[in-house]
Amino acid sequence: MDIAVGYARAQTPTAYGLVFVFAIETVGVSFMLAPYPVAHLVMLVLDLYTVFLVLGLHAAAVTRPHVVGPGELRVRRGARLDLRIPLERIASARYDLRFPDANKSEDGVLDVAIASQTSITIALTQPVTAVSLLGRRTEVHTVRCHADEPQTAVAAIKRLLPMDS
Template sequence: MSTGELITRARRLAAHEGRWMASLGLWATRRSHGVGDGDTAVGYARAQAPTMYGLVFFFAIETAGVSFMLAEYPVAHLVMLLLDLYTVFLVLGLQAAAVTRPHVLRPGELRVRRGAVLDLRIPLDRIASVGHDLRFPDANRPEDGVLDVAIASQTSITITLTAPVTAVSLWGRRTQVRTVHWHADDPRTAVAAIRNLLPADG
């Protein structure tokens, strides 16, 4: 990997860090990112909440335990405390990003998002079909032209497109996709809302 690529990746990682940190502030003030007047927010964070809060509890207990064990070693104690606190805030930030950055449905467009990692804009006039479709995709067996936006290892809605859209990964990789599997807390309501906004010939 070239120096330029490393710098680009570092910038993208820093931007991701900034997004989830900002999400903590949005979460604390009960605000959402990218949801305007007249838009429909489609939540998806509920499925992963038990796991994320469980991890926060585990890391908080670990932080207390490690702090006790390293109390007599000030430097090591400080280093581990900072790392553990960062980990706790990271997990909280990832959940906050999922809560405050929902999917967004508006006339002419659907934004499919996954926290601070993915933001895919799909023109409604490119949607050939949309339906409730519970799936548990295998991340180790990706399919060409298919994007799995799984939450808690599941997707619940499938969209097929008449023309591809470009999905950009966290590291900047661009992929043309014609089928999108994604998750919503209430998939049937989300599907009905999308169908209601599709063009007459959609």
């Protein structure tokens, strides 16, 4: 049976805060550009697109959680990442709260940070290939990701690991 592991809770205040600010900005710009119908229409479309884009990105994070299943662990980040890790390649999984620097990355380590934090570290016995949204392939031997309830997620992963791990 697959177990869904949510990760969107940490970004919820930021997402809804941005939606609120963008909505206020849409109204303000609409009043300012009312005398200029073409500019008003262009900015209205762009502002509404921005509001729906932020809502869509958050909705993708909510509806596409990480999944722990009998054969694999799927680490996701909305629609941008869907990394499948066979359970037999997982050496260990542990709770490990980190705040990775987005400007520095380690070779072979994939940080799937949400709200600038990761809370689970998964060490692999063999590398897996992570494919980015634009098709860039990276071999990784360690995956760090965030979960709303990391201890529960780690326990679910450990329960499904082969006994010799």
